[in-house]
Amino acid sequence: MSPVKSPGPLLGLLVGALLTAALLGLYYPAWKLAGLPFVPFDLFDFMTRILPGPLLTFGIDSMVALVRALQLGPTSVVAKTAEQILAVAGLAVTALLASAILFAILRALNGRYAYPLGLALGLLFGVPLLIISLQVGQAASTPPPLSALWILGTFLLWGFGLAFSYQRLAPRPALPPPPAVAPSTEAQAPAPQVLATPMDRRRFLIHLGSATALITVAGAVVGTLAERMRQQMLAAHPSRWSSTHELPNASAAVQPAPGTRREFTPLESHYRIDINTRAPVIDEKNWSLKITGLLDKPLALTLEDLRRYEPLHQFVTLSCISNPVGGDLIGTTRWTGVSLRRLLADLPLKPNASHLKIRSADGFFETVALQTINADERVMLAYAWDGLPLTAEHGFPLRIYIPDLHGMKQPKWIESIEAIDHDEPGYWVVRGWDKTARMKATAVIDTVSINMTIIDADQRTLIPIGGIAHAGARGISKVEVRVDDGPWQNAQLRTPLSGVTWVLWRFDWPFQSGTHTFTVRCYDGSGAPQIQTPAPPHPSGASGLHSRTQML
Ligand SMILES: Nc1nc2c(c(=O)[nH]1)N[C@H]1C(S)=C(S)[C@@H](COP(=O)(O)O)O[C@H]1N2
Numbered sequence: 419m420s421p422v423k424s425p426g427p428l429l430g431l432l433v434g435a436l437l438t439a440a441l442l443g444l445y446y447p448a449w450k451l452a453g454l455p456f457v458p459f460d461l462f463d464f465m466t467r468i469l470p471g472p473l474l475t476f477g478i479d480s481m482v483a484l485v486r487a488l489q490l491g492p493t494s495v496v497a498k499t500a501e502q503i504l505a506v507a508g509l510a511v512t513a514l515l516a517s518a519i520l521f522a523i524l525r526a527l528n529g530r531y532a533y534p535l536g537l538a539l540g541l542l543f544g545v546p547l548l549i550i551s552l553q554v555g556q557a558a559s560t561p562p563p564l565s566a567l568w569i570l571g572t573f574l575l576w577g578f579g580l581a582f583s584y585q586r587l588a589p590r591p592a593l594p595p596p597p598a599v600a601p602s603t604e605a606q607a608p609a610p611q612v613l614a615t616p617m618d619r620r621r622f623l624i625h626l627g628s629a630t631a632l633i634t635v636a637g638a639v640v641g642t643l644a645e646r647m648r649q650q651m652l653a654a655h656p657s658r659w660s661s662t663h664e665l666p667n668a669s670a671a672v673q674p675a676p677g678t679r680r681e682f683t684p685l686e687s688h689y690r691i692d693i694n695t696r697a698p699v700i701d702e703k704n705w706s707l708k709i710t711g712l713l714d715k716p717l718a719l720t721l722e723d724l725r726r727y728e729p730l731h732q733f734v735t736l737s738c739i740s741n742p743v744g745g746d747l748i749g750t751t752r753w754t755g756v757s758l759r760r761l762l763a764d765l766p767l768k769p770n771a772s773h774l775k776i777r778s779a780d781g782f783f784e785t786v787a788l789q790t791i792n793a794d795e796r797v798m799l800a801y802a803w804d805g806l807p808l809t810a811e812h813g814f815p816l817r818i819y820i821p822d823l824h825g826m827k828q829p830k831w832i833e834s835i836e837a838i839d840h841d842e843p844g845y846w847v848v849r850g851w852d853k854t855a856r857m858k859a860t861a862v863i864d865t866v867s868i869n870m871t872i873i874d875a876d877q878r879t880l881i882p883i884g885g886i887a888h889a890g891a892r893g894i895s896k897v898e899v900r901v902d903d904g905p906w907q908n909a910q911l912r913t914p915l916s917g918v919t920w921v922l923w924r925f926d927w928p929f930q931s932g933t934h935t936f937t938v939r940c941y942d943g944s945g946a947p948q949i950q951t952p953a954p955p956h957p958s959g960a961s962g963l964h965s966r967t968q969m970l
């Protein structure tokens with residue numbers, strides 16, 4: 419029977435792939451069911467925090483552009499998924515390469531030290547990953563020592579598996595070396611090896627492959643089911659405000675053109691943007707809002723304490739500064755919380771306090787001027803969206819709302835507030851984005867509703883065209899539509915849900931066949947026109963006219 423050669427890097431890749439897949443197959447359900455850390459995401463989130471701002475911005479902009487160009491689906495959902503795939507692939511590829519290198523080294527060493535080296539490789543991965551995971555890993559809900567043990571143990575097991583597989587695949591000396599006849603150096607030639615035959619090797623690989631595939635598939639199925647149940651529970655939640663109430667403008671004179679986006683964004687469709695591959699998990703029992711700094715004495719408020727204040731309910735449109743004109747990183751829901759001005763009145767702030775520095779569980783931070791808070795009672799700490807406690811994705815237990823500003827200025831998952839005597843740039847400002855991040859007046863066409871025509875009093879066929887316009891907290895005073903190179907014509911404005919939400923507009927256009935380009939523009943509440951010059955999202959938010967060409 420022909421002997422086999424020592425396993426090399428290629429077999430290392432194969433074994434590494436099988437064992438790494440199984441490893442991830444353990445991590446996924448352990449995360450979904452027990453809240454243990456999911457290390458690929460922790461590593462990715464760690465990288466996002468240390469990589470330079472311009473590189474991140476380039477990454478984010480390219481991702482948003484790609485998702486939109488390929489029409490892959492809701493931008494924030496697709497982008498999050500892409501990040502997660504990158505995270506898993508990144509760690510997996512690294513682990514595969516390490517396995518190949520381990521096998522190459524073991525071959526050079528003739529199989530000696532397989533176990534010590536395999537375990538050392540496990541440590542080489544496990545130790546940094548556990549440190550990283552404990553540092554960024556607010557997404558785990560297990561106690562840190564348990565998380566650490568889990569990461570270390572699983573990676574040691576992985577390293578052990580590599581060493582064990584190497585040994586099983588390596589040629590084995592069948593007989594003890596014959597006694598040396600003469601004490602010459604030549605006589606120390608390696609003993610004849612008899613061997614793991616190709617059959618043995620194939621059999622072992624089949625066993626290893628089936629065992630690891632079983633773990634991987636079972637892990638994926640169990641994890642996916644757990645996640646699906648969680649989603650269903652969220653969707654079926656009975657006590658949303660919007661499922662039991664009419665919108666305050668339900669009977670407004672202007673009704674949305676058919677095909678316009680929903681004026682009140684369902685919770686599960688609200689975009690989600692943050693620096694985490696998955697949301698930090700915060701247990702209300704262990705959470706309090708710490709208030710420190712320039713204050714007579716530090717305080718800690720529970721969610722109950724905050725809920726005791728008279729609740730403030732506001733319909734709010736929130737938009738991400740990365741949203742391109744016409745993009746979907748914008749949504750409207752009903753926020754509930756406590757006015758920060760009201761809360762401040764109860765805080766023993768020192769006279770030299772001028773700003774509040776807000777810090778979040780994920781390391782995100784931003785600073786708000788007391789002046790802003792005192793000038794506007796709508797600035798609030800919010801604990802509910804659509805009548806429900808904030809979801810983990812949207813910032814449970816507490817987030818801030820600051821009218822007029824993009825999401826990047828408004829931390830979710832707030833843990834502490836520090837009163838300070840100066841301004842400080844926030845997380846994204848440090849990374850090169852606009853310091854103020856005020857939402858720009860923007861109008862968007864959602865629909866040219868060719869299938870829902872109207873016949874007017876003069877027997878003309880009208881096509882409803884509609885969409886949104888918004889200008890932060892400044893309101894919208896006018897929206898105009900232009901068809902091809904025609905004149906700008908007034909659209910009708912629907913009464914908005916509040917002064918800080920988008921405004922739905924519609925324009926019933928007398929039908930003319932042919933291919934037409936529709937363009938929209940708006941004016942904010944003070945009559946100031948929107949910026950027509952196109953600009954990309956970075957660094958101050960996108961601007962430009964939105965248009966849509968349609969064959970009719
Ligand atoms: N703690 C924390 N808060 C955050 C962020 C973040 O990464 N971490 N991202 C901000 C950004 S850029 C946006 S656009 C909004 C998005 O809020 P949403 O995901 O609930 O829609 O959250 C903001 N608050």
Ligand SMILES: [Mo]
Nearest residue numbers: 738739825826
């Ligand atoms: Mo954002």
